[in-house]
Amino acid sequence: MNLIWLQRLTCSGNTHSLLSSEDANLVFEEFEVLFHPSFSVESEEEVIKKVLKKGKLNILVVEGAINKEDDIVKKLCKIADYVIAVGSCAVYGNLPALKDKDVSGLQFRFKEKGGILGKSFISRKGYPVINLSGCPANPEWITGTLLKIKSKRKLNLDELGRPKEYYNSLAHWGCSRNEFFEWKVEAKSLGKEKGCLFYHFGCRGPLTHSTCNVILWNGVNSKTRAGTPCFGCTEYDFPRENLWETKQYAGIPAELPLGVSKRGYIMVSGMAKMFAPERLKNED
Ligand code: SF4
Numbered sequence: 001m002n003l004i005w006l007q008r009l010t011c012s013g014n015t016h017s018l019l020s021s022e023d024a025n026l027v028f029e030e031f032e033v034l035f036h037p038s039f040s041v042e043s044e045e046e047v048i049k050k051v052l053k054k055g056k057l058n059i060l061v062v063e064g065a066i067n068k069e070d071d072i073v074k075k076l077c078k079i080a081d082y083v084i085a086v087g088s089c090a091v092y093g094n095l096p097a098l099k100d101k102d103v104s105g106l107q108f109r110f111k112e113k114g115g116i117l118g119k120s121f122i123s124r125k126g127y128p129v130i131n132l133s134g135c136p137a138n139p140e141w142i143t144g145t146l147l148k149i150k151s152k153r154k155l156n157l158d159e160l161g162r163p164k165e166y167y168n169s170l171a172h173w174g175c176s177r178n179e180f181f182e183w184k185v186e187a188k189s190l191g192k193e194k195g196c197l198f199y200h201f202g203c204r205g206p207l208t209h210s211t212c213n214v215i216l217w218n219g220v221n222s223k224t225r226a227g228t229p230c231f232g233c234t235e236y237d238f239p240r241e242n243l244w245e246t247k248q249y250a251g252i253p254a255e256l257p258l259g260v261s262k263r264g265y266i267m268v269s270g271m272a273k274m275f276a277p278e279r280l281k282n283e284d
Contacts, residue, residue, distance in 0.1 A: 001058040001150055003027075004051065005036040006044070006073065009096035009103060010064025013136035014087040021139030021218060030150055031059070048072060055079050059149060065089040065096035065103045066116050077106070077117055081125045082149050084132060086142060091133040091160075092236045107131070107161060111236040131161035135233035140215050141166045158209075160236070166215070170258065171230040172205035174213035175222070181206075183276035184269050190244070191227040194280075199253065202245045204232030206257030 007015070015038055018024050027033065034040075034057075035047040051057050052075060060080035064087070066073055077083050085106040088094040093104040093115075107115040107129040115129075122128060132141050145163055148155060156164045172178070180187070180196040187195030197203035205213070208230055212222045223230050231243050247254040256265050 001030075002032040002034050003059040003061065003146075004034050004047065004057060004076065005061040005063065006076070007037050008062065008064035008066045008070065008073070008090070010087065010089055012038075012063070014063045014090075014132075014134075014142070017136040017139045018142050021143065023139060023143040026143050027146060030147065048076065051076070052079070058082065059084065059146065061086055062090045062106055063087055065093045065105060067100075068102050068104065068116050070116065073106075074116065077121065077123070077129075080123055082127060082130060083117075083121075083123045084130045084145065085161075086132045087137050088133045088135045088233055088238055091129075091131040091162075092238075094135065095239060105131075108236065111160075127155060128157070128161050130155060130157065130163065133160070133162060133167070133234040133236075134210065135231075135238060138166070138210075138212060138215060138217060141211075162209070162234075166211050167209045167234065169209070169211055169214065170206060171208040171210045171212045171222075171224070171232075171234075172257070173211075175205055175224045176213075177224055180280060182272060183280055184273040185276050185280045187227070193227065197224060197229040198246065198257075200246050201229045202231070202243055203229035204235075205230040206260075207255060208232040208235055210234040 034051065035044060057076060057080045059082045060076050061084045062073060085091045089096055091105045091108060093109050097103045097109060104115045107113065107117050107121055109115055113119045117129065130145060132145060158164050158167055177196045180194065181198055185195055186199040187197050187201060190201060198206060205224060213224065216222055232238050256262065
């Protein structure tokens with residue numbers, strides 16, 4: 001299978017994510033990479049000209065937000081069997097779209113379906129844009145999706161076009177701080193191993209669809225394991241202001257874990273805090 005990886009308005013974070021992964025070689029061994037801006041000797045223009053002439057492309061990967069006037073991207077999407085948006089800029093528009101109304105993701109602009117390709121876009125193999133959101137996306141989500149395509153297995157996507165196997169649970173799942181969350185014991189400061197980061201430090205783990213704490217980054221780490229909150233970077237409303245703070249009203253977080261009512265939260269968290277084991281409270 002051949003593949004083109006294009007970059008548009010991007011910090012290259014997803015390329016870095018992939019190249020930092022132990023599985024990066026897989027992409028170059030399993031696919032004929034016709035173009036990637038960091039590796040190709042030929043210019044993007046030359047490669048695209050040849051591909052458009054042949055009218056055949058297996059996989060197009062786009063990294064970065066896109067301007068609505070970008071006809072090259074649109075033309076390639078039309079001939080590609082599969083189109084993948086990698087990273088939250090290519091998926092939702094993200095930061096570049098906040099600054100420019102003519103910029104968006106491939107098939108979404110924040111939560112609104114459409115983007116530069118339109119709501120009804122379907123690639124040659126019958127999929128909408130396959131969205132791998134994240135700032136950046138976990139490298140295993142990238143390699144796993146590519147290899148699944150290569151082995152012709154079916155991709156199950158959620159309503160935002162994201163593979164369910166990577167996005168249908170929450171970043172909170174598998175976090176090493178779960179016991180602290182349950183007993184409402186907050187971390188004393190950032191960078192510490194113990195304590196939950198939800199109550200004061202802005203952690204979005206209980207509101208964010210991602211498998212960051214199940215499929216660890218390079219098998220070892222995640223934001224919360226490193227002592228910094230989950231910033232919710234896989235969701236359309238990223239980035240937000242004050243990423244390291246939990247907005248509160250009368251001591252109650254303004255946004256509660258998905259599916260939890262305010263009443264339920266007050267009842268459960270009050271009890272939990274009261275009866276929290278001393279061994280947890282004393283941890284640094
Ligand atoms: S630090 Fe975040 S992800 Fe971890 S338990 Fe607390 S709220 Fe959940």
